[in-house]
Amino acid sequence: MRPRRLRTRGAVAALAGTLLALSVGQTAVAARATAADPAPRTAATVSAAQDQAARAIARSLTDSTWRARVQRAALTSDEVPVTALAAREAGPLKATLAAADRRITAAKGLDATAGSLLRLRLGADAMRAALRSGTTPWVAAATSDDDTRTLVAYDSRGRSHTLDAHDTPARPVYIVDIDGSAALAAGLDVLSDRLNRYGLRSTAPDAQPRVGHAAGARTAGGGFWTSRITAVELSDDEEPWAKGDAEIYTLVTGFGQDGAVRVDPVDMPYLDNDGTVYRPNQILVNWSNYKYDLADAVMMEEDGSTNYRDLAKAIATVLLTITDQGSYIPLVNAVLDAIPDDWWTDDPDYVDSWYTLARSDTGTRYGARGNGWMTVEPYFVQEL
Numbered sequence: 473m474r475p476r477r478l479r480t481r482g483a484v485a486a487l488a489g490t491l492l493a494l495s496v497g498q499t500a501v502a503a504r505a506t507a508a509d510p511a512p513r514t515a516a517t518v519s520a521a522q523d524q525a526a527r528a529i530a531r532s533l534t535d536s537t538w539r540a541r542v543q544r545a546a547l548t549s550d551e552v553p554v555t556a557l558a559a560r561e562a563g564p565l566k567a568t569l570a571a572a573d574r575r576i577t578a579a580k581g582l583d584a585t586a587g588s589l590l591r592l593r594l595g596a597d598a599m600r601a602a603l604r605s606g607t608t609p610w611v612a613a614a615t616s617d618d619d620t621r622t623l624v625a626y627d628s629r630g631r632s633h634t635l636d637a638h639d640t641p642a643r644p645v646y647i648v649d650i651d652g653s654a655a656l657a658a659g660l661d662v663l664s665d666r667l668n669r670y671g672l673r674s675t676a677p678d679a680q681p682r683v684g685h686a687a688g689a690r691t692a693g694g695g696f697w698t699s700r701i702t703a704v705e706l707s708d709d710e711e712p713w714a715k716g717d718a719e720i721y722t723l724v725t726g727f728g729q730d731g732a733v734r735v736d737p738v739d740m741p742y743l744d745n746d747g748t749v750y751r752p753n754q755i756l757v758n759w760s761n762y763k764y765d766l767a768d769a770v771m772m773e774e775d776g777s778t779n780y781r782d783l784a785k786a787i788a789t790v791l792l793t794i795t796d797q798g799s800y801i802p803l804v805n806a807v808l809d810a811i812p813d814d815w816w817t818d819d820p821d822y823v824d825s826w827y828t829l830a831r832s833d834t835g836t837r838y839g840a841r842g843n844g845w846m847t848v849e850p851y852f853v854q855e856l
Contacts, residue, residue: 527630529569530610530626543603546593552591554569555570590651594647637712638713656719698851699829699831705748720740721773726757727763736761804840824841
């Protein structure tokens with residue numbers, strides 16, 4: 473199950489006040505971000521592409537040889553790269569899936585290097601026996617709406633069937649979804665690259681931590697201080713059976729050594745399920761990148777509706793107007809204000825936030841909206 477997420481922007485704004493100072497010198501840079509071409513509405517495009525793929529796959533299951541091949545793959549793998557599987561087949565299916573993949577990639581602001589994102593999986597483990605017995609599965613597109621009550625599945629004759637989203641059906645159902653891990657990894661690279669282009673410093677999540685030059689961040693022995701997560705848990709909530717694991721990432725924000733705002737994305741690929749305590753020993757903040765011994769963290773979820781180019785543009789437009797006033801200014805509200813409105817009213821991607829994490833923090837910190845907690849500790853990284 474995925475983490476419970478907030479539904480109204482107003483509730484977040486009430487969590488804490490944020491002091492924002494406008495900088496005339498940075499307005500032109502922010503305007504460059506605003507001038508970027510808008511992308512199509514991501515959630516609707518991704519949903520339509522998945523639905524089209526689900527219809528095509530359902531019809532293709534009339535071929536007994538192909539049906540058996542998909543069945544074997546679904547029973548032996550949690551996620552089947554269905555576009556690649558279909559590439560060896562004759563007929564229109566491979567072209568339909570390849571086209572759906574391209575639309576999803578473009579809608580999410582990714583390029584071709586992200587590869588095929590479409591995945592097929594069995595809706596629930598309880599369906600395995602019926603699938604093995606030879607029952608022809610129906611096929612449905614994954615939902616990104618936590619509150620959905622029904623979803624539509626297609627049979628091999630192209631007919632639609634309405635299923636209860638919270639009552640797992642006896643008939644096996646294949647779910648067409650996207651590879652959230654691959655989408656997030658590619659997306660965070662795009663996000664970091666775009667933020668750097670707009671003038672916000674950002675370190676790619678797969679980059680090695682860099683030793684900074686600030687007094688107090690780097691020591692005489694050669695190395696730097698970080699804050700690492702020793703344990704983390706997100707709250708649980710009842711959700712549709714057709715939803716897969718969450719894909720969580722955190723945007724760490726603060727003021728860089730040059731006094732300008734920076735945003736560092738942190739991928740958290742292990743945080744699949746809520747109600748589970750994870751102990752990753754993951755570095756969250758590299759203090760050598762920051763001027764102050766304080767930073768903020770905004771935890772987000774990749775659920776198919778994220779366009780990373782749009783996210784970078786929105787964040788840059790807001791954060792580039794904030795200047796260093798000689799003391800730390802919390803940046804959580806600024807990041808939340810930058811999130812496009814439809815991410816809140818349709819299917820929000822915001823999970824929780826942590827204001828003013830300190831370099832000296834040791835122990836458990838609860839998120840501002842009460843959706844999660846994490847235990848942090850100072851951790852020294854020795855220079856090689």
